[in-house]
Amino acid sequence: MSQTSQTTATDQAVQRIQNNPAYQRLRSKRNAFAWVLTILMLVVYYGYVGLIAFDKELLAKPIGTGVTTLGMPIGLGVILFTVVITGIYVYRANTEFDAITERILKDAAQ
Template structure:
């Protein structure tokens, strides 16, 4: 009877050899890099505005006491949470189902 680690190693090898696994990894990495790029662009744009256009960022919004920097900073935080939510939604809706199919087929 094979040991649990031999069985696990065989299962991992079957999954790694499945072309659907390679496609899943490729799709997940591409989507993750797209979300990462969006986050980097947004954050670096915000920092660049702070560094190079302080008068713009100091402008009050709507005639009040809150500056544009505060509004954009809050929007950036909300956007970051939204990006995380999009990834979780995609992972739960697509990636998890694909992983479950791979595991079911590999154990069969």
């Protein structure tokens, strides 16, 4: 197969995928889900930064009689939240999104 005919075949396959309604739904679903997670992450992260900027006294309050302040568990919560939403995205991508992608690729190959 020559380079030109191979490029044409690839272009046609890409066009078939882009015209597939399932691909359009996948893109829409995946983008909406990613935006929701992004907004949640921004709210949590900038909420924490906002607390640092505007309510240092709250974060500086000691927990119990030790030296650990309230800011430490809240900061840890931000980190754990990041890990959890990453896990949620990976789980959904590996189950739902990958299954749809596989069906779209099979349809395009026909």
